[in-house]
């Protein structure tokens with residue numbers, strides 16, 4: 049009875065407090081994109097905690113009351129979607145019995161659970177599978193639900209496919225039926241990271257490594273980063289099959305290297321544990337980098353990030369040809385301006401560094417007075433002047449009106465080219481830098497994402513290495529006017545091998561986005577596969 053009383057209180061408070069911040073937030077969130085089972089609010093959390101914790105079933109009155117409460121309290125929950133919401137609410141690994149109790153309640157009431165409800169139920173089976181092996185009876189239940197869902201339509205929508213994939217990989221004998229469902233997902237959308245990851249993890253788990261690797265390569269083609277569970281599944285498989293350690297672990301390391309992927313600390317911990325399980329075949333030590341990229345464990349220096357002469361030529365030619373001409377990146381400039389700029393570069397190159405003047409000046413804020421902006425630019429020019437570097441400063445016509453004294457310093461100590469006020473700066477910057485030669489650096493905070501993207505899959509990693517080796521940027525300016533400059537990192541920051549030793553950078557936790565900036569990871573693993 050306590051629970052029923054709480055429900056009534058919740059329903060009452062929901063109605064009278066309809067404009068309280070949690071509900072309003074929830075409403076606006078779901079106006080944009082209603083999502084089953086991700087309802088978040090203090091009230092729902094309270095409801096879950098008080099109703100579902102330590103319970104395997106509710107009686108009919110309690111379920112009925114819960115349905116009414118949700119429908120009455122939330123305008124986007126109605127008779128059609130409330131069942132899926134309720135299964136979503138009891139979606140934890142320990143709540144499978146509770147979810148099944150609700151479906152039984154529906155059937156006892158003469159209602160057939162709809163596709164969304166059954167789909168959510170499969171996710172609860174999947175959550176339970178994450179913590180234990182499901183019984184034969186539970187696996188049969190999954191198959192029965194999958195048959196019902198597949199029987200309803202010839203082609204399922206992507207969300208239903210994803211639910212089925214999660215259900216099927218929780219079975220021992222029938223998980224391969226998930227493979228065509230991943231293909232079916234592609235008919236209506238790009239398969240999600242979760243769908244790819246759960247299937248690849250299963251494939252590693254049962255030793256179908258070729259399927260797993262095919263899925264991983266496909267993910268990276270789509271710029272989707274595999275979840276930690278995939279790598280952990282592979283490492284679990286290797287732990288059980290030491291004869292595969294060398295080939296599969298090397299394949300993993302080369303995959304991480306090729307795609308510039310950082311593993312999470314969680315995967316790093318699993319690798320350390322694997323070395324303890326297989327000490328004859330694998331040595332792994334947690335390490336950090338000392339000055340100049342020296343490993344504190346093996347004392348070797350990481351490989352230089354510099355690309356080869358041939359790679360530089362390929363990058364330069366492709367950039368000048370495909371990106372500048374083919375994609376018309378100079379579109380905001382006039383042909384006369386581009387011609388004038390090219391002539392300027394031909395006459396005054398090579399430079400040691402090309403500075404994006406406006407980007408530098410605005411580094412510490414765009415609303416500063418012009419005098420301050422000009423002084424900051426002059427300070428950056430002085431930074432290179434003191435190092436006897438020859439620089440090109442790119443600017444815009446309106447910068448001619450900035451403080452005469454500071455701009456006079458810039459003109460006296462650098463080659464200067466002003467574009468018209470609407471031109472894009474990056475194409476000019478990259479053109480002058482690449483045209484100037486392999487040793488030339490550039491100064492800008494811009495991450496150059498779109499330019500890297502335009503170069504395509506093959507050249508993008510080469511562009512990224514070139515960018516890492518040559519990009520300077522301004523970190524900050526102190527109150528005394530001193531500038532803190534971020535210098536390029538000249539050694540590799542991705543997984544790679546030095547001699548027989550692999551160095552593996554780790555990040556704190558998984559994120560679905562690839563990092564765009566260049567930061568030295570705090571944690572590394574020094575790894576040796578004993579052959």
Ligand SMILES: [Zn+2]
Pocket residue numbers: 335343344345346347348549551574575
């Ligand atoms: Zn080392």
